[in-house]
Amino acid sequence: MGAWFDESRLDDPEVLATWDAVLRPLAESGARVRREMAGAAEVLPAAVAAALVGSRPRAVVAAGPDSRLLRAVLEPWCPVPFVAWPGAGLPGWVGSLDLVVVLAPEGSDHGSASAVSEAVRRGAQAVVACPPRSLVAEHAAGRWTTLFPMATGDQLASAVVMLEYLDQVQLGPRTDAEEVAGALDAVATSCSPHRDLAVNDAKMLAIALADTMPVVWGGSVLAARAARRVAESLRRATGTSAIAGVAENLLPVLEATRPRDVFDDPFADEGGERRPLLLVLDDGTEQELARAERDQLLQAASLRGIRTETVRCRDGLATEVARYASLVLHGRYAAAYLQCGLVQD
Numbered sequence: 255m256g257a258w259f260d261e262s263r264l265d266d267p268e269v270l271a272t273w274d275a276v277l278r279p280l281a282e283s284g285a286r287v288r289r290e291m292a293g294a295a296e297v298l299p300a301a302v303a304a305a306l307v308g309s310r311p312r313a314v315v316a317a318g319p320d321s322r323l324l325r326a327v328l329e330p331w332c333p334v335p336f337v338a339w340p341g342a343g344l345p346g347w348v349g350s351l352d353l354v355v356v357l358a359p360e361g362s363d364h365g366s367a368s369a370v371s372e373a374v375r376r377g378a379q380a381v382v383a384c385p386p387r388s389l390v391a392e393h394a395a396g397r398w399t400t401l402f403p404m405a406t407g408d409q410l411a412s413a414v415v416m417l418e419y420l421d422q423v424q425l426g427p428r429t430d431a432e433e434v435a436g437a438l439d440a441v442a443t444s445c446s447p448h449r450d451l452a453v454n455d456a457k458m459l460a461i462a463l464a465d466t467m468p469v470v471w472g473g474s475v476l477a478a479r480a481a482r483r484v485a486e487s488l489r490r491a492t493g494t495s496a497i498a499g500v501a502e503n504l505l506p507v508l509e510a511t512r513p514r515d516v517f518d519d520p521f522a523d524e525g526g527e528r529r530p531l532l533l534v535l536d537d538g539t540e541q542e543l544a545r546a547e548r549d550q551l552l553q554a555a556s557l558r559g560i561r562t563e564t565v566r567c568r569d570g571l572a573t574e575v576a577r578y579a580s581l582v583l584h585g586r587y588a589a590a591y592l593q594c595g596l597v598q599d
Contacts, residue, residue: 361388
Protein backbone atom coordinates (compact mmCIF):
# COMPACT_ATOMS: atom_id res chain seq x y z
CA MET A 255 0.00 0.00 0.00
CA GLY A 256 1.49 3.34 -1.09
CA ALA A 257 0.92 6.94 -0.10
CA TRP A 258 0.60 10.13 -2.10
CA PHE A 259 0.43 13.78 -1.09
CA ASP A 260 -2.78 15.75 -1.64
CA GLU A 261 -2.09 19.43 -1.03
CA SER A 262 -5.80 20.31 -1.19
CA ARG A 263 -6.20 18.65 2.22
CA LEU A 264 -4.17 21.45 3.81
CA ASP A 265 -6.94 23.98 3.11
CA ASP A 266 -9.87 21.64 3.74
CA PRO A 267 -11.55 22.66 7.04
CA GLU A 268 -13.04 19.20 7.57
CA VAL A 269 -9.68 17.48 7.12
CA LEU A 270 -7.87 20.00 9.33
CA ALA A 271 -10.48 19.52 12.05
CA THR A 272 -9.52 15.85 12.26
CA TRP A 273 -5.90 16.92 12.88
CA ASP A 274 -6.73 19.25 15.75
CA ALA A 275 -5.08 16.92 18.28
CA VAL A 276 -1.77 17.36 16.42
CA LEU A 277 -2.01 21.05 15.52
CA ARG A 278 -3.42 22.42 18.77
CA PRO A 279 -0.41 21.44 20.95
CA LEU A 280 1.82 23.26 18.46
CA ALA A 281 -0.32 26.39 18.75
CA GLU A 282 -0.14 26.20 22.55
CA SER A 283 3.68 26.11 22.70
CA GLY A 284 3.99 29.74 23.81
CA ALA A 285 1.26 29.31 26.41
CA ARG A 286 3.14 26.35 27.93
CA VAL A 287 6.28 28.46 28.34
CA ARG A 288 4.28 31.15 30.15
CA ARG A 289 2.53 28.58 32.32
CA GLU A 290 5.77 26.96 33.43
CA MET A 291 7.37 30.35 34.15
CA ALA A 292 4.33 31.32 36.22
CA GLY A 293 4.57 28.05 38.14
CA ALA A 294 8.24 28.66 38.91
CA ALA A 295 7.71 32.32 39.87
CA GLU A 296 7.37 31.59 43.58
CA VAL A 297 10.54 29.52 43.73
CA LEU A 298 12.80 31.43 41.32
CA PRO A 299 13.58 34.61 43.34
CA ALA A 300 14.58 32.70 46.47
CA ALA A 301 16.65 30.23 44.44
CA VAL A 302 18.48 33.05 42.68
CA ALA A 303 19.09 34.96 45.93
CA ALA A 304 20.51 31.87 47.62
CA ALA A 305 22.81 31.13 44.68
CA LEU A 306 24.15 34.70 44.50
CA VAL A 307 24.97 34.75 48.22
CA GLY A 308 27.28 31.74 47.93
CA SER A 309 30.39 31.32 45.82
CA ARG A 310 30.25 30.34 42.17
CA PRO A 311 30.13 26.53 41.67
CA ARG A 312 33.27 24.72 40.59
CA ALA A 313 31.41 23.20 37.62
CA VAL A 314 27.92 22.83 36.18
CA VAL A 315 26.64 19.37 35.24
CA ALA A 316 23.48 19.05 33.15
CA ALA A 317 22.23 15.53 33.81
CA GLY A 318 19.57 13.35 32.25
CA PRO A 319 18.48 12.67 28.66
CA ASP A 320 17.22 16.24 28.12
CA SER A 321 20.63 17.76 28.90
CA ARG A 322 21.66 18.20 25.25
CA LEU A 323 19.65 21.37 24.72
CA LEU A 324 21.27 22.93 27.78
CA ARG A 325 24.66 21.92 26.43
CA ALA A 326 23.97 23.63 23.10
CA VAL A 327 23.10 26.87 24.91
CA LEU A 328 25.59 26.84 27.75
CA GLU A 329 28.83 25.34 26.41
CA PRO A 330 29.91 28.46 24.48
CA TRP A 331 29.02 30.78 27.36
CA CYS A 332 29.18 29.20 30.83
CA PRO A 333 32.00 30.86 32.87
CA VAL A 334 32.80 27.62 34.73
CA PRO A 335 33.46 24.14 33.33
CA PHE A 336 30.26 22.65 31.94
CA VAL A 337 29.45 18.98 31.33
CA ALA A 338 26.37 17.39 29.78
CA TRP A 339 25.76 13.90 31.17
CA PRO A 340 22.77 12.30 29.38
CA GLY A 341 23.28 8.86 30.92
CA ALA A 342 22.28 7.56 34.33
CA GLY A 343 24.09 8.73 37.45
CA LEU A 344 26.78 11.43 37.52
CA PRO A 345 30.50 11.70 36.74
CA GLY A 346 32.62 10.33 39.56
CA TRP A 347 34.19 13.68 40.42
CA VAL A 348 30.92 15.56 41.14
CA GLY A 349 30.67 16.69 44.74
CA SER A 350 29.55 19.44 47.11
CA LEU A 351 31.32 22.19 45.14
CA ASP A 352 29.33 21.55 41.98
CA LEU A 353 25.90 22.45 40.59
CA VAL A 354 23.75 19.73 39.02
CA VAL A 355 20.81 20.83 36.84
CA VAL A 356 18.22 18.35 35.62
CA LEU A 357 15.37 18.70 33.13
CA ALA A 358 12.70 16.06 33.70
CA PRO A 359 9.46 17.57 32.35
CA GLU A 360 7.66 14.22 32.55
CA GLY A 361 9.26 13.29 35.88
CA SER A 362 9.24 9.55 35.17
CA ASP A 363 12.71 9.05 33.67
CA HIS A 364 14.79 6.63 35.72
CA GLY A 365 18.08 8.06 34.42
CA SER A 366 17.16 11.53 35.68
CA ALA A 367 16.01 10.10 39.00
CA SER A 368 19.34 8.30 39.35
CA ALA A 369 21.28 11.50 38.61
CA VAL A 370 19.30 13.54 41.13
CA SER A 371 19.66 10.85 43.76
CA GLU A 372 23.44 10.84 43.26
CA ALA A 373 23.56 14.64 43.53
CA VAL A 374 21.66 14.57 46.83
CA ARG A 375 23.83 11.76 48.21
CA ARG A 376 27.06 13.61 47.35
CA GLY A 377 25.86 16.93 48.77
CA ALA A 378 25.93 18.78 45.46
CA GLN A 379 23.62 21.71 44.86
CA ALA A 380 20.80 20.45 42.63
CA VAL A 381 18.27 22.43 40.62
CA VAL A 382 15.56 20.24 39.13
CA ALA A 383 12.66 21.03 36.81
CA CYS A 384 10.06 18.28 37.16
CA PRO A 385 6.46 17.66 38.28
CA PRO A 386 6.23 17.95 42.08
CA ARG A 387 4.66 14.52 42.43
CA SER A 388 6.86 12.33 40.32
CA LEU A 389 9.63 9.75 40.49
CA VAL A 390 12.33 12.40 39.95
CA ALA A 391 10.85 14.70 42.63
CA GLU A 392 10.90 11.86 45.16
CA HIS A 393 14.62 11.31 44.57
CA ALA A 394 15.34 15.06 44.60
CA ALA A 395 14.32 15.70 48.19
CA GLY A 396 17.34 17.14 49.99
CA ARG A 397 18.75 20.15 51.83
CA TRP A 398 20.56 21.56 48.79
CA THR A 399 17.85 20.91 46.21
CA THR A 400 15.71 23.50 44.45
CA LEU A 401 12.65 22.16 42.64
CA PHE A 402 10.93 24.08 39.86
CA PRO A 403 7.44 22.53 39.55
CA MET A 404 6.53 21.55 35.99
CA ALA A 405 2.97 20.93 34.83
CA THR A 406 2.92 20.62 31.04
CA GLY A 407 5.54 17.96 30.24
CA ASP A 408 7.01 20.33 27.65
CA GLN A 409 10.78 19.90 27.23
CA LEU A 410 11.37 23.35 25.76
CA ALA A 411 9.28 25.10 28.43
CA SER A 412 11.20 23.36 31.22
CA ALA A 413 14.48 24.30 29.54
CA VAL A 414 13.42 27.95 29.37
CA VAL A 415 12.71 27.94 33.12
CA MET A 416 16.12 26.44 33.85
CA LEU A 417 17.91 28.82 31.47
CA GLU A 418 16.13 31.78 33.07
CA TYR A 419 17.50 30.66 36.43
CA LEU A 420 21.03 30.16 35.06
CA ASP A 421 20.86 33.59 33.42
CA GLN A 422 19.91 35.27 36.68
CA VAL A 423 22.70 33.52 38.63
CA GLN A 424 25.20 34.57 35.92
CA LEU A 425 25.95 31.06 34.71
CA GLY A 426 24.21 31.28 31.33
CA PRO A 427 23.48 33.71 28.50
CA ARG A 428 20.58 36.12 28.52
CA THR A 429 17.25 34.31 28.43
CA ASP A 430 14.00 36.19 27.98
CA ALA A 431 11.16 33.76 28.62
CA GLU A 432 8.53 36.19 27.34
CA GLU A 433 10.47 36.67 24.10
CA VAL A 434 10.58 32.88 23.64
CA ALA A 435 6.83 32.65 24.24
CA GLY A 436 6.23 35.56 21.86
CA ALA A 437 8.36 33.94 19.15
CA LEU A 438 6.37 30.72 19.49
CA ASP A 439 3.09 32.66 19.33
CA ALA A 440 4.26 34.42 16.15
CA VAL A 441 5.03 31.11 14.45
CA ALA A 442 1.70 29.68 15.59
CA THR A 443 -0.08 32.68 14.04
CA SER A 444 1.79 32.60 10.72
CA CYS A 445 1.47 28.81 10.41
CA SER A 446 -2.11 28.54 11.66
CA PRO A 447 -4.34 26.01 9.86
CA HIS A 448 -6.77 28.89 9.32
CA ARG A 449 -4.28 30.63 6.99
CA ASP A 450 -4.45 29.30 3.44
CA LEU A 451 -1.60 28.09 1.29
CA ALA A 452 -0.88 31.44 -0.31
CA VAL A 453 0.17 33.02 3.01
CA ASN A 454 1.21 30.02 5.09
CA ASP A 455 4.93 29.26 4.96
CA ALA A 456 4.59 25.94 6.82
CA LYS A 457 1.99 24.61 4.38
CA MET A 458 4.14 25.67 1.44
CA LEU A 459 7.17 23.99 3.01
CA ALA A 460 5.17 20.79 3.50
CA ILE A 461 4.27 20.80 -0.20
CA ALA A 462 7.93 21.29 -1.12
CA LEU A 463 8.99 18.44 1.19
CA ALA A 464 6.46 15.95 -0.18
CA ASP A 465 8.08 13.05 -2.09
CA THR A 466 11.61 14.19 -1.17
CA MET A 467 14.30 13.07 1.24
CA PRO A 468 14.86 16.16 3.45
CA VAL A 469 18.48 17.06 4.20
CA VAL A 470 18.34 19.58 7.06
CA TRP A 471 21.21 21.88 8.01
CA GLY A 472 21.71 24.68 10.54
CA GLY A 473 24.88 26.74 10.85
CA SER A 474 25.10 27.72 14.52
CA VAL A 475 25.18 25.24 17.42
CA LEU A 476 21.53 25.83 18.24
CA ALA A 477 20.42 25.91 14.60
CA ALA A 478 22.16 22.54 14.13
CA ARG A 479 20.25 21.16 17.09
CA ALA A 480 17.04 22.60 15.65
CA ALA A 481 17.87 20.81 12.39
CA ARG A 482 18.10 17.49 14.22
CA ARG A 483 14.76 18.07 15.94
CA VAL A 484 13.06 19.04 12.67
CA ALA A 485 14.49 15.99 10.88
CA GLU A 486 13.19 13.81 13.71
CA SER A 487 9.71 15.35 13.34
CA LEU A 488 9.75 14.76 9.58
CA ARG A 489 10.75 11.10 10.04
CA ARG A 490 7.91 10.55 12.48
CA ALA A 491 5.41 12.30 10.23
CA THR A 492 6.20 10.35 7.07
CA GLY A 493 7.95 7.16 8.12
CA THR A 494 10.64 7.93 5.54
CA SER A 495 14.20 9.22 5.67
CA ALA A 496 15.14 12.73 6.80
CA ILE A 497 18.69 13.50 7.86
CA ALA A 498 20.46 16.33 9.63
CA GLY A 499 24.12 16.92 10.39
CA VAL A 500 27.15 19.05 9.78
CA ALA A 501 28.04 20.10 6.24
CA GLU A 502 30.84 17.56 5.80
CA ASN A 503 28.38 14.73 6.50
CA LEU A 504 25.61 16.11 4.29
CA LEU A 505 27.74 16.99 1.27
CA PRO A 506 28.30 13.34 0.20
CA VAL A 507 24.52 12.84 0.09
CA LEU A 508 24.06 15.85 -2.18
CA GLU A 509 27.07 15.05 -4.35
CA ALA A 510 25.92 11.45 -4.89
CA THR A 511 22.57 12.60 -6.27
CA ARG A 512 22.03 12.16 -9.98
CA PRO A 513 21.97 15.59 -11.68
CA ARG A 514 18.51 16.52 -12.85
CA ASP A 515 18.05 16.40 -16.63
CA VAL A 516 15.91 19.18 -18.12
CA PHE A 517 14.36 16.54 -20.39
CA ASP A 518 13.27 14.29 -17.51
CA ASP A 519 9.56 13.57 -17.31
CA PRO A 520 8.42 15.60 -14.26
CA PHE A 521 5.59 13.11 -13.65
CA ALA A 522 7.76 9.98 -13.74
CA ASP A 523 8.34 8.40 -10.34
CA GLU A 524 11.97 7.51 -11.24
CA GLY A 525 11.49 4.04 -9.82
CA GLY A 526 10.25 5.40 -6.50
CA GLU A 527 13.44 7.37 -5.92
CA ARG A 528 13.14 10.30 -3.52
CA ARG A 529 15.45 13.13 -4.48
CA PRO A 530 17.00 15.14 -1.65
CA LEU A 531 15.71 18.55 -0.70
CA LEU A 532 18.15 20.82 1.14
CA LEU A 533 16.39 22.58 4.01
CA VAL A 534 18.48 25.38 5.56
CA LEU A 535 17.55 26.66 9.03
CA ASP A 536 18.79 30.24 9.28
CA ASP A 537 18.84 31.77 12.76
CA GLY A 538 20.63 34.91 11.61
CA THR A 539 24.07 33.76 12.70
CA GLU A 540 26.72 35.36 10.49
CA GLN A 541 29.77 33.38 11.55
CA GLU A 542 32.28 33.07 8.73
CA LEU A 543 32.49 29.27 9.03
CA ALA A 544 28.70 28.92 8.94
CA ARG A 545 28.47 31.10 5.82
CA ALA A 546 31.17 29.06 4.09
CA GLU A 547 29.44 25.76 4.90
CA ARG A 548 26.07 27.10 3.74
CA ASP A 549 27.54 28.31 0.44
CA GLN A 550 29.20 24.93 -0.07
CA LEU A 551 25.91 23.08 0.44
CA LEU A 552 23.95 25.48 -1.77
CA GLN A 553 26.51 25.16 -4.57
CA ALA A 554 26.42 21.35 -4.43
CA ALA A 555 22.62 21.42 -4.52
CA SER A 556 22.57 23.85 -7.44
CA LEU A 557 24.97 21.75 -9.53
CA ARG A 558 22.67 18.72 -9.25
CA GLY A 559 19.35 20.48 -9.58
CA ILE A 560 18.42 19.80 -5.96
CA ARG A 561 15.68 22.03 -4.63
CA THR A 562 16.56 24.28 -1.68
CA GLU A 563 14.25 25.76 0.95
CA THR A 564 15.18 28.15 3.77
CA VAL A 565 13.40 28.74 7.09
CA ARG A 566 14.32 32.04 8.74
CA CYS A 567 13.55 33.41 12.19
CA ARG A 568 11.38 36.44 12.67
CA ASP A 569 13.46 39.61 12.67
CA GLY A 570 14.29 41.25 15.97
CA LEU A 571 14.68 38.17 18.19
CA ALA A 572 17.46 39.03 20.62
CA THR A 573 18.12 35.68 22.31
CA GLU A 574 19.44 32.43 20.90
CA VAL A 575 16.76 30.35 22.61
CA ALA A 576 13.95 32.37 21.01
CA ARG A 577 15.47 31.88 17.57
CA TYR A 578 15.92 28.15 18.23
CA ALA A 579 12.32 27.81 19.41
CA SER A 580 11.05 29.64 16.32
CA LEU A 581 12.93 27.35 13.92
CA VAL A 582 11.87 24.15 15.65
CA LEU A 583 8.19 25.07 15.81
CA HIS A 584 8.15 26.13 12.15
CA GLY A 585 9.64 22.76 11.20
CA ARG A 586 7.14 20.89 13.36
CA TYR A 587 4.23 22.68 11.73
CA ALA A 588 5.58 21.70 8.31
CA ALA A 589 5.89 18.08 9.47
CA ALA A 590 2.32 18.12 10.77
CA TYR A 591 0.97 19.48 7.46
CA LEU A 592 3.06 16.96 5.55
CA GLN A 593 1.49 14.16 7.56
CA CYS A 594 -1.96 15.70 7.14
CA GLY A 595 -1.59 15.77 3.35
CA LEU A 596 -0.53 12.13 2.99
CA VAL A 597 -3.22 9.82 1.65
CA GLN A 598 -2.89 6.05 1.82
CA ASP A 599 -3.88 4.16 -1.34
